[in-house]
Amino acid sequence: MIEDMVNKNITIKDVAKLAQVSTGTVDRVIHNRGKVSDKNLKKVQAAIKELSYSPSQIASALSYRKNPITIGITYPAVDIDFWNEIPLGIKAARKQLEPFGVNIIEIPTTSYGFAEQNQALKKLLEMDVNAIIFCAVNDFSSSAITPPSDVPFATIVNKTRTKGIAFHIGPNDFQIGQLSAKLASLYTCEKGNALILSPNASFTGTQERVAGFISKINQEKLGIEVLKTENIEGESNSEIKKNIYEMAIKNISNYPELNCIYVTNGFFSSAADAIIDANKVGKIKLIGHEYTKNMKDYLATGALSATIYQHQARQTYLAIMQMFNHLQNKQQLENSSIQCSIIMKETLSIVKIGESDLL
């Protein structure tokens, strides 16, 4: 009774003693290394249960330093604010895991192409990483990308239908599409005539958002009519931006009643420019996605009303941390959706961005 009060740490030794075996045997049981007789296996398992023993993470980590864990991550290093956040998450995870002797290898790709992504994956596997985090963009259910079978493989940002994925962390794009519709409704006082501009419309996330947006409108009396939906593609970012701008200008003049534009990703600024140039600031409400460095002015003037931000740095950080906990402490892997934030003029200083965003 009194001994119970003394919060003595249960160690592998205690287990060994109770099970009447050596610490080596206990170790073998814990790590499923085999080479243990049935009799002792059961005794040790019983002892572990009775003492409710769990290995000390730090002692374990200290010991592991001899052959450290390596986690690989690949992502598109396309120079827009969206992707620039990924390395911030990596940096934070690296800092936190460095004392644990964890090695994080990052291989950025210069494009969204499957070929380059596959090459990056191959490189990581050649470097004998213990796990891989993959920034998904296109849905590669077509098996353009094949997750390795021997190494845990997780995705962030965009969900895919591919088999063999250990876990996924990302936004629920359908729901944030619905939320976008609600914001559009609020900003237009339930009298909205909306244009949907969908850049990179082939990406899974984009499609989900549009679906969510439409579904919400049909499902509830939000007072929004979608006048037109434009899918916008382009070879380069600048081309996409140009096309968005032109498409916005065109539709603004085509539809005098237009009072709302929904841009389904982080390219909203081109639409904002169009609204400004068409002298429609305040008259046309713009709803978009993500956080960009230059959005502050757009918010201040009202050229942009609100965006929904998916905290990419946090996604990255969480994925790495979960992978680490899995490798080191055998924690189970599970999908989780990331919490998204509404960014408006009034929340700009409340929402945490990028690195400041991790906890």
Place this chain on the structure above:
Amino acid sequence: MIEDMVNKNITIKDVAKLAQVSTGTVDRVIHNRGKVSDKNLKKVQAAIKELSYSPSQIASALSYRKNPITIGITYPAVDIDFWNEIPLGIKAARKQLEPFGVNIIEIPTTSYGFAEQNQALKKLLEMDVNAIIFCAVNDFSSSAITPPSDVPFATIVNKTRTKGIAFHIGPNDFQIGQLSAKLASLYTCEKGNALILSPNASFTGTQERVAGFISKINQEKLGIEVLKTENIEGESNSEIKKNIYEMAIKNISNYPELNCIYVTNGFFSSAADAIIDANKVGKIKLIGHEYTKNMKDYLATGALSATIYQHQARQTYLAIMQMFNHLQNKQQLENSSIQCSIIMKETLSIVKIGESDLL
């Protein structure tokens, strides 16, 4: 050159070797234990810098287990959803820090009273805690509560003007008051006639929120007129709720043009009930604060439009973690504001609540 490639861990031994002293001396320098000659002090500091050495957290933690860190926390265990979240944050921190041998002692108080809070503080100090987290409610600038001088003392939830506080983590109440005003404006299409109900109006946070709300309206053309501001007090929660309800009913009948109620804390449900009973659902928009278990129905029917939630569990968790990092790794302490979330029908499944909210 080639040696640089081998990512050898720099240890205290390497530092000792370079500085031509023993590891014991290096240890003394690192921990400011004194008893080191000036000459050696400088040599060691130089060596640490040259090797850019930083102690291994895990090895340190393992060693510390001999006399573990204890963190004390006290909070009002008043049985409302708001305060019920604090223990969730404690639980999560405890789980994460348990392998580090950290002890977390919690002393709930049954009231908001200074007397009981002081008693809890005293108890914690008697138990030789290494740090204290204090859930502030009233501003105790009047020195009703005196932070101990020898133990780091942090506050969460409400900011106070008291001296000697190591750091504070909490919402920026003025800003969320401003955001509330914006939401009120959006939901009333810039044609708002608002009633402010301010329960526990003596609390710092409440006052700040009202100030933010009013300031935002005056500062921008939000199209809201505040018809009346009611400060509501009461001896018990049930009395406060009753008073809110009655005050709402009274004002609803007094002001036929009333179409918006702002409740400055988590007691919004009484106002929602009043709106329902007055048959004004949809006509009067209700903006409140925090998350409560029963809010889902209010949101679904439209009796409640939106609240702003301050993630109390996360505040608690972050405060404990920061304190731990300070004690164990000498990390510097700093104030930080918590990210708040807008809760509306459309975000209910996106926002993370309570325990699920920590990362």
Place this chain on the structure above:
DNA sequence: AAAAAAAATGTGTGCGCACACATTTTAGGA
């Protein structure tokens, strides 16, 4: 100048685990 006190410095052990390696036990074959 020797003795005593104080300051500075060095040494060694344990924290709990992982894993290589040594030793013992058991099973299999002659």
Place this chain on the structure above:
DNA sequence: TCCTAAAATGTGTGCGCACACATTTTTTTT
């Protein structure tokens, strides 16, 4: 039954640090 291979079990070392304690050096006192 004895010998050998295989299976099972036990032992010991290092991971990097904190801290008690032992030892050495310097300063002060007589």
